Amino acid sequence: MLFAPFGCSYLPPPSLLLPQPRKVQYLEETLRAMEQGTLKIRVRSLENEQALARLQLSTDVGNKLLVASVLLNLALSSAAGVGRVPALLWYAGAGFFGLQAGTSALAITAFDKKKAKYETKDFGQDA
Numbered sequence: 001m002l003f004a005p006f007g008c009s010y011l012p013p014p015s016l017l018l019p020q021p022r023k024v025q026y027l028e029e030t031l032r033a034m035e036q037g038t039l040k041i042r043v044r045s046l047e048n049e050q051a052l053a054r055l056q057l058s059t060d061v062g063n064k065l066l067v068a069s070v071l072l073n074l075a076l077s078s079a080a081g082v083g084r085v086p087a088l089l090w091y092a093g094a095g096f097f098g099l100q101a102g103t104s105a106l107a108i109t110a111f112d113k114k115k116a117k118y119e120t121k122d123f124g125q126d127a
């Protein structure tokens with residue numbers, strides 16, 4: 001062994017001894033990919049994430065309103081004597097989901113106000 005006289009029997013691989021060529025190769029491949037346009041860069045922007053959060057809130061409102069309208073239709077058909085479940089139960093469910101849709105709509109307005117507060121460009125300076 002090469003290091004046996006020094007009491008060491010382990011020889012690390014060349015990639016650990018000389019990491020510089022590997023790093024240069026990685027940089028070269030990255031630059032070539034950038035030049036050719038094949039490099040895919042993923043960027044997370046705050047505007048996109050906020051738009052997705054607002055879209056989720058508005059989707060929740062739409063879904064809750066849809067469920068409330070279905071329950072209200074069931075209540076109206078049950079009040080006409082069509083169904084076996086009492087109409088009061090359907091009305092209560094429709095009211096519950098209607099209130100949830102209202103609170104979600106308020107959450108959207110609060111989200112918009114919060115977003116508008118951080119989008120001001122004057123920084124508190126008077127003109």
